[in-house]
Amino acid sequence: MPNLARPASPRPAAFRSASGLSAALLAAAAWAAPVHGKQAFFDPQMMFQGAGGTAIDTSRFERGNLMEPGLHRLDIYVNGQWRGVEEIQFRLLAGSDGATPCYDGELLARLGLDTDKAARGDGMLALSATAACGELSRYVPGAQVKLEAAEQKLYLTVPKYYLRLATPGAYVDPSNWDSGVTAARLNYNSNLFTSDSRGTRTTRGYAGLNAGINLGAFRLRHYGSATWSPGHGASYQRGYTYLKTDVPAWKSQLLMGESSTEGDLFDSVSFRGVQLVSDERMLPSALRSYTPTVRGTATSNAQVSVYQRGYLVYETTVAPGPFAIEDLQAAGYGGDLDVRIVEADGSSRSFVVPFATTVQLLRPGTSRYSLTAGRAIDLGMGSSSQYLLQGTFKRGLGDMYTGYGGLAFSRHYGSVLAGAAVNTQIGAFAADVTLSRADLPDEGTRTGASYRLSYSKNLPNSGTNFSLLAYRYSTSGFVGLRESIALQGTPQRYRWFGDMGRTRGRFDANISQQLGTNGGNVYLSGSAIQYWQGRSNTINFALGYSNRWRDVSYSFGVQRMQNLATRTSYRGGGRDNSTLITLNLSIPLGRAERGAPTLNTYYSADSRAGANVTTSVAGTMGESDRGTYSVSASHASRENANSASANIGYRLPQAWVGAGISQGSGYRQASLNASGGVLAHAGGVTFSQTLGETVALVRADHAEGAQIGYGGDRLDGRGYGVVASLSPYQLNTVDIDPRDIPDDVELQASSRNVAPRAGAVVLLSYPTRVARPVLIDGRQADGAALPFGAEVLDAANDKPLGAVGQGSRIVMRVEQDRGRVIVRWGPGPQQRCAIDYALPERTRQRDQGYDELSLTCAPMPADGGGPASPGPLARR
Incomplete structure (x- = not known):
């Protein structure tokens, strides 16, 4: 804000x-003085006091931005983007009213400037390791500096050519990432449920917990849940526990403890051990996702414009000669890039750069990797104590190509994967093959292969988007890592290779079609699966249409589902099929800008459960729409039964609380729930909404009631508050709205910038004056x-x-x-x-x-x- x-x-x-x-x-x-000392003139006649009035001396206002010599901590902005807080040396030069900032090569490199390019500029001086004072344009051609002494901010404007990489967004140099303060944190999600169904009363309590401690750059985390019921008492189920820290030099996260492996190339497996995974959030935003490099040649100082789906997504000016745009950020699943070059004489030419993407495509020269070593733990398919070693690696090999591969080993099992992804005129393709060898108890050695092909393409002219078309074929002897570990830990009387429901072939599709400007959207998603060992094939799909007329929205959908979760179906036995047809209509009961409630009608017809119609009214209430409510009535045709329910919730500064009741034929239900976060720190304990991965602890003494962030949360009586979610490794601006603080409290700063490390609790202090x-x-x-x-x-x-x-x-x-x-x-x-x-x-x-x-x-x-x-x- x-x-x-x-x-x-x-x-x-x-x-x-x-x-x-x-x-x-x-x-x-x-504004009249870029750095210091240049005179601004104020006409005394503009301040005429009338007859007998007294003239005033305005000279103190004419010397703007005077800075005393010495070391000053300043917020540094480069081309409008905050790059961190730096200690800048100011020295008094001959002929200057105020001190002048000094620069060295290391400082400018941290700020993202390419000092080698700058030194090659016409008549420019090279910066040495020692600080040089004076005009920055002596060292960086065309550079301008503006000092805001009162705000302690220094603004540098530098031609894009002299930046190492023009990084759109809020990328911050790693030297300015904030590790945060020592703190303990807890998230809770609790529910108390009671029901009375035909004389049988049931009561159950649940609390999901996520606890942790931050110490320096290390984060200790534990997940678990507690349940309670009158007949069984209380019990606690333990989840993952791990210690985690980031490794900025490797752009990676290091985890020690319990977690799960990534599932993009191999099966996802729970483990207890050590994991090192690259974290793309540490990269400039332009390098996090694949976008092709736009290459061309200009014959003069030309303007280059890049359009995607008719929208201008990038524009720059290039010098004569070859150029390459490597920091382009385009949208979604792709869409070809239309490039237009306008020369200085007005002549123009255009060309198209194909662009489609899959999850495997990377920017040229960038890499992603993961390495996991440890023991497999409970997988939901039986416990195991087998060791596990898995590694994956991806590398952008060029503008259009990405190569990737991996290895996975456990006791009596090994597999290797190799593949490639390519961006072509007709779309993006990824293909890979996985070879496996497994020594299974009572089954002998099984060897096999699995082949996978995926395709993605966006057709902007027709409005069609193939976000995923994938086919996978596995031979009869292929065994996945998860299957192998589960079979090794399964008792013999339950172990049968065919019972694993091993896939022979699988086809997945996700397609959407926009029907003109006002024609709505059609989507189709589904899968078709073939199994080995005579198991019946399955086809699951969902087809739907949605649109909007004025303020009324409506949708229609059909789902076909097959449930083969029984042992008989594993052996080719029965099949449990169902078809679901849905209709949904949403009508606002008034103007949306006034917080009017919405009338929703939902109709469903299930081939097994019969038809059901539900009508509800839902809306918001209170300050900043903190409260929510809904009332509904339903009718089920098969049982000829009616039911009604009501729910209410409210977002307090310290938690979210809610309640619900429902009643139908032969039953009554009621529930209470609450969720939120607790942060313990050096200043005490602060309650908040549910904490995200990375949070800010805000402190402004005596500023009770001030609103912070976007969610309407406020500072407590001790001047503390929590912004429950920040973006790690990026610039975050946290503002305070001082409207509701006591009148005798002055907030001397209302905004702070911070780039936190993942999982950090950063302390943001705002000075106040009583x-x-x-x-x-x-x-x-x-x-x-x-x-x-x-x-x-x-x-x-x-x-x-x-x-x-x-x-x-x-x-x-x-x-x-x-x-x-x-x-x-x-x-x-x-x-x-x-x-x-x-x-x-x-x-x-x-x-x-x-x-x-x-x-x-x-x-x-x-x-x-x-x-x-x-x-x-x-x-x-």
Whole structure:
């Protein structure tokens, strides 16, 4: 969300205009001076005070962005993108009013600049290891620097050519990734359910738990669940437990403990051991997914535009000669890229770069890998203590090709996989073969092969998207890793090779078709499977259509399902088929922008269960639509039974809570549920919504009630709050909305940038100042108005408090209930006066507003003395 300024309690116009005066003048000076010292001019006539008015000295506003010499920590932005916080050396050069930033090659490299290219620029100097001070354009052609001293921000604008890689999005250099603070965390998801069905009462409680501890860059995690019922008491089921950390140098995650292997090339298997897996989130966003390199040649300084499905997705200017666009980010499952080159003389030419993608395609020169070693654990198919070793590797070999392979071993089992993916004019293909050898108890040695071919293509002209067409064929002797481990751990009386339901051939399809602009969308997804050992073939599919007319949405679907989960069906026995037809209609009961509820009608006809129709009304309520509700009524034709239900939920700052009731023929049900997160840290314990993988702990002392992030969560009474989800390794901006904080609390920063490491709990501190807001209607001793724009200083320390606004009014914040301020509009002793103030007593309560005083500004003698008593108190 954008930085949010605090709207004040109802205040007069003078309050608003006066409070903005200093900021307006300083902002104008800042934009007038790129780094420091260049003069901005303010016409004194624009601040004419009328007859008898006093002119003011505006010279202090004309020297913008002056920085003291020394080391300063600044937020650095390159071409508008935050690149981290750096300590920048400032030195005072001859002829400068303020200190100048210094740069070295290592700093610019961290910021993403290609210093070698910059050094080859015409007449440019090469940066050495020692810091060089002065204009950055001396070292990087065309570079510009802008300093915001008040915000402690330094903005660099650099031609794209001199960046190592133009990375769209919010990529941050690894040196600026934040490991977070030490903290303990807990997610819970609890439910209490009770039902009374034909005189039989059932009560059951459940709590799903996800606990962890963060220490430095290491994350300890444990998953489990607890259940309770009156007849059986309480029990706990243990899930995965592991210790995890990232390895930035390898762009990988290291895990020690219990988890599961990746399932894209081999079967996914649960294990206890060690795993090292590449993490593409650490890469610039342009390298995370496959997009072809656009290559061409320009005869002049040309504009290159890239379109996908008629939308402009990229545009740049290139120099004469060959060019390659490697940082392109296109959308979805592909769609050919239309490239247009417009030369300096206006001539143009176009060509097409084919683009379709599969999960295996990678950018040229990028790699993905995984390596797992340990013992297989409970797989849901019997326990095992067999060792497990599995590794996979993928490599982008060129603009169109990716190669991949892998190895998998366990006791009495081995397999090897090799494959390739290619992007062609007619779509993206991936093909691989897996060879296996398994020594099975009572079955001997089985060897076999499995062949897989997949295809993906988006046809933008027709609106057709083949997101997945895949076929796999396995020979009769092929055994997968998961099957082998399960058979090794199965008792002999239950072990039969044919019972595994081994697949002979499988075809999967996922196709969607857009029917014009307003014609809706048709989709088809399904699978056809053939089995060995005489097991019946299966065909499962779903066909549907959806569309929208004005605010009314509707859909139609057909599903065909076959359930072969019984042992008899494994041996070619019975078949349990069903066909489901569904209709859905959704109508808003009012204007959507007003939070109107929605009427939903759902009809289903099942070949086994009969027809069912449900009508419901659902909507949101409360502040920021925090609450949800729904009421529904259903009728089942087969049993000729009616039922009704009602559900309600509310998103508290500390948790989500809900309740539901239902009643039908012969039964009643009721449930209560709650979910959320708990974060224990050095400042105490903070409750929140369910915690994501990576979170921010926000601290703003005394700012109770301030809203943070997008979800409407607020700071608690100690000034702590949680942003429950951040994107790791990317720039995240976390803002505070100060509208609901106490009036005597000033938030001195409302936005923070952070690039957390995965799993981190990052601490974001926002400085605050407890000071009472005061509006003074000030006059000089002779009753004349104070000079417009005059500076207001704290007499105790010369700290600026504000400026005189329109109508001779002063808006300021003071930390003491009694004190003196100096009003100064020039360098001479006759160009200043003093105001002594005494504020009325007040208790610390929220929303007390500001204090209004009418006071006299008394002349100050040459010795700096002042009036002995304050002017009269007017009103609060």
